[in-house]
Amino acid sequence: MIQRPRGTRDFAPDEMETRRYFESLMRDVARTHGFREVSTPIFETTDLFIIKSGPGIVEEMYAFKDKGDRELCLRPELTAPVIRFFVSDLTTYPRPLKMFYFGQCFRYERPQSGRFREFFQFGAELIGAPTAESDAEVIGLAASIIKRTGLKDYRIRVGHIGILRSKLTSAGVKPDDMVKILQKLDKKLYDEARPLMKGAGMTDGDLEDVIKTTQITGPMAVLDDFTGEAKEHLKQVFEVLHAYGFDNVSVDLGVVRGLAYYTGMVFEADAPALGAEKQICGGGSYSLSELFGGEKVFSSGFGIGFDRVLLALKREGTTSPRTGIQAYVVPVNEKMRAQAFKIVADLRDSGIVADIDLMRRNLAKNFKYADSIEAHYTIIVGEKEAEVSSVTLRDMGSGEQVLVKINDLVGRLKK
């Protein structure tokens, strides 16, 4: 038997219906927020991700050469492709330019629970001005999407990379050391961060102050003692989020997102239902387009781990509505087949989910099949009924059967 590749998944009909339901829902929320969808290829030149994340990324990707010896890779994430697209084709669009996307991403690593080599990401990018409203719009979209999925327990934590950066700069840390230190702080690896900070020339006092800062979490009031642009910016972001009615958003200066291109606000969302690996969303404002040869622009965005959100919903017991088969049509014999096909065609044309016997089964077997596909009704197309332009409509739940005029079927079945 041919196997599917390791770390990948096939999706059967029930699961796919759930996935498409939540995918559509996310897309609808993004659209109502004035974001519009864009799409980029499944593979990119490897350089794109090396420029963004450094050469170490190659080890974590499906990288390959095409027959023209070009270095390509399956995309590990979607921000870099979307910003590449922006730089090459979308710079003349009105600003703010608000884009969203949904698609497969790939990582080459040991498959483990909830982490696949092929996974799905929903995300958004906003390109415009560095206003608090722009950052709030991005957080607001992420929060609205998560809320609309029906996830019960989730937390959004918002920080500002500028606060730590200015503290590190004041303490004499040089840009090259800064990234390494921030990466350790991001992972809360304080024992590894301390020697790096000492090595970068920080005093013990400055060092402990930075570590204490990354541990500041809570409502906006925890920043009361802070001054400066970053604090003012965060305050305005929270005001907008408050106007939106989001109450499970808090300050967390420990959100660092250890990548060099983040510039200001940074945020993450967690779903406690997922346990240790609880992050479902991450983002912030960043500066990437100039790395790809474009002008420097303000941008802010996020990625939502679609598979993780679905897993969190499942753990919380949230389900999506099932469409099901509304009507299953059965001709009682060969003579009635043409009429049965005419009926099923009319139902389908009216948007009713309808199916028909294709196996030439007897009535008992057809009822069994109708049950197995969870059909709500079976329509029995019989000769006697046809004489009065009618069919027998059987409610598969109650077993009740009624005679219905063929012309009334659509009205009767249309919800």
Next chain:
Amino acid sequence: MIQRPRGTRDFAPDEMETRRYFESLMRDVARTHGFREVSTPIFETTDLFIIKSGPGIVEEMYAFKDKGDRELCLRPELTAPVIRFFVSDLTTYPRPLKMFYFGQCFRYERPQSGRFREFFQFGAELIGAPTAESDAEVIGLAASIIKRTGLKDYRIRVGHIGILRSKLTSAGVKPDDMVKILQKLDKKLYDEARPLMKGAGMTDGDLEDVIKTTQITGPMAVLDDFTGEAKEHLKQVFEVLHAYGFDNVSVDLGVVRGLAYYTGMVFEADAPALGAEKQICGGGSYSLSELFGGEKVFSSGFGIGFDRVLLALKREGTTSPRTGIQAYVVPVNEKMRAQAFKIVADLRDSGIVADIDLMRRNLAKNFKYADSIEAHYTIIVGEKEAEVSSVTLRDMGSGEQVLVKINDLVGRLKK
């Protein structure tokens, strides 16, 4: 500037909206026909496609080794992956099992007009019994989908590979020669087919009879002189399609689809708007699962070239509806910002596509931006209006402005 890989495309918001519109429409039609969606990975083991199509396929694919030295490739089509999935996981599902799918496929060839290295395919597979109804159900779904896209000019041509096969067998052709001959006949390369047929031991009379047979096209009546199972099967298929109301379906015994695994009915759909490369859909009944280690089952299916259908629609001048931005909210000053965000949040929660000034622009610049994003209305959140719990609603088409109670906004804007 970093380029996107050759032969691939990015899709900007307008184009993406069109693509999603038609993708949803196809999905909806498939669902109303009782087909359910499945999904498989972007890459597969290379063997899967070698088993299906022979080793020659490797040259036409993006094939690569992963770090575990496994031979993988980007999928060139979706029937083989779906049947692999069926064999490994879906054999216990009730039959008929009706599946559809939509996704990217990849081919490694010289990019040319309308043919990309990354392209999109919509398709369906039915696994059940070899009844005429099953084949008609598959053709009927393809036809319904094409019809519902709004494509004006399209033709569906249905043949039966069994007719040619039995003629070739009667004429003494061996199975190995048969495939090669059928591939030439599929491409109407008669000058190349003739020496192959002679070499396979056919008489001139048999040879010309086969060639004449591949040229038989027209209504069902063109098969009046034929007898046998294949003709009877086609006749019943056409009866069902007639019950469905499809009138642009004709017989074409020249539809051969030169691949060894087709077993009976074969069909293609063309859009004349595309010129020489006019095929938009192809399919038929086939036997694949036993090649992948499963039981032999009856299966019938098709693939629609999504990009080609969109190109044909474009050439015919068919467009898709635009959603557009229903309302663009502008606070007249900083003081009104919280109220403006509250208003836009309420509109969005009600499903209204709404946007808001994120750039702190003045009113004139905001009107200009509202026009550029094609907003239907601008909502001006002013201080005086707020005193009477109202806003100014400006129709961006007519320029007309009216005072509207904030509580009435949703009702007024909801279509």
